[in-house]
Amino acid sequence: MQEKFSQEKAFRVLVIEDDPDHAELIRRSLSEHPTPHEIINLEDGEVAMNFLAAISLEGATSSSQRPHIILLDLRLPKISGHTILKKVKTTPILQSIPVIILTTSNAPQDVSEAYMNHANSYLIKPQDFQDFVGLVEVIGTSWLDWNTKELHPTP
């Protein structure tokens, strides 16, 4: 998978997910959505931190690498999703990026910790296909459509 965003007018989705099968499921579900989007999948916590650090160093919210939305798994190799969430929400350049936690964990301590660190939403990877697709479509609809209006403002 690619490592940098390259398309000008696309909706940039950063997926931080270590399981390649899950990443594929996410990619397929998103691809059913009409709005052009570009996905980058990062497979481990350390790589993700470096990617985000590079963006904040660039110093501009208009950076071409800055994602419009982050889908974040909690359990990652090396650095946990909680740490990445905290990093995003405490870094000025990255703060306003919506972060959706997408994880298998329904443990109350994970849910509360995520919200305490200002996650925008906490979704539990369900074992039912329909729900999974539905979830991603909800994300897609609310955020992508909103962004479509921004990218292509109606005259």
Add this chain to the structure above:
Amino acid sequence: MPFDIECRLQTKAGEYRWFHAMATNVRDEDGQPVRMAGSIRDITVRKETEDALFGLNRRNSLILLSAGEGIYGLDLQGRNTFTNPAAASMLGYEPDDLVGGLMHEIIHNRQHDDTSDFRKDCPLFVAFQNGEIYHNEEERLWRKDGTNFLADYTSSPIRDEQNEFFGAVVLIKDMTLRHTAEAERQHFIAELEHKNTELEQFTYTVSHDLKSPLVTIRGFLGYVRKAIRTGKRDQAEADLQRIDSAATKMQGLLSNLLELSRVGYTREVIDDVNLHEVAHEALELISSHRSRVSNVDVHISSFLPIVRGDRVRLLELFQNLLENAFKFLGSQAVPTIEIDIRQDGNDRVIFVRDNGMGIDPAYQEKVFDVFERLDHGVQGTGVGLALAKRIVLLHHGRIWIESVGQGTGTTVCWTLN
């Protein structure tokens, strides 16, 4: 003959009373006894009082003798007037040793930092001087042999009919046993809490790692169904393969879990184990299913000792550490693995060192967590080090990683007992 006796006589009224009778001879000019002269006195009351007192004393003595608590008496100067066996034994003396001694100087004079505990600074002594009751649950007292112990100390003044106090009675109880029991209790509670947290962490990790393949299976099943319905079958074969792999992964996880739980639940067989032999055996077992073994230099030190332990588990330990070392060799010119022993102060440390990828110091504790994987390029469900840790802990040892980081190799070290 002159006499002086106490005797019991019956009176005219018929009752028996005690008398003190004495008489001497009266002699004439020639020294010849002529007659006896004497007196007789009724001493019944005195006699009965004496008997009563004697009986009382005897009972009190018995009480003091038998009491489990230490009891001793003090006069106004703070000298010991009596000591019961229990007190004497607690303090390491014979009861008679202490009588007449200045108790404060003998058993209370030193603080535990060995500075003098002068009378005027000592609350215990001040209370005594003022004729007050003094109680301290944790008073430090010194024994004859110089050791000390904590005692429950109570001192009560003894007063006469005019309510003037003329001494004190002290009660002491050895608190050491109670303290040890309390310390043990705290230790057990801490251990239990620790184990509980470990279990919670374990359950959390395991449940995630089992749920993930299930999500994969269900997710791709949906796409396969869709492919069958719509006739667009190109991806279906690949999707079925993903489902298959996920199922295999779950199988592997479950069997690893079982293995992990076995360690510590099946009874160990403790014997003298030759680690040199075991290391070689482990290497052979691995070579039989690893193709890469031949290009790797493996050195097993001949100094590996014979230790007390469970041979089967120790074989598993070496297998896991060797497997790990092989996995993390990376790609390099001369891959080497060494198994050796070194002396770290009082500990004998056995280690498995490779010159491979190395492990970043930040993750050196995490790697022992079950299923923790640092590198996706490397195959394996990540239970090897967790298992190794379990085995080392079972032998009451410690296990840790020494590595500076990327590319500089890893040394897994462990001690036994």
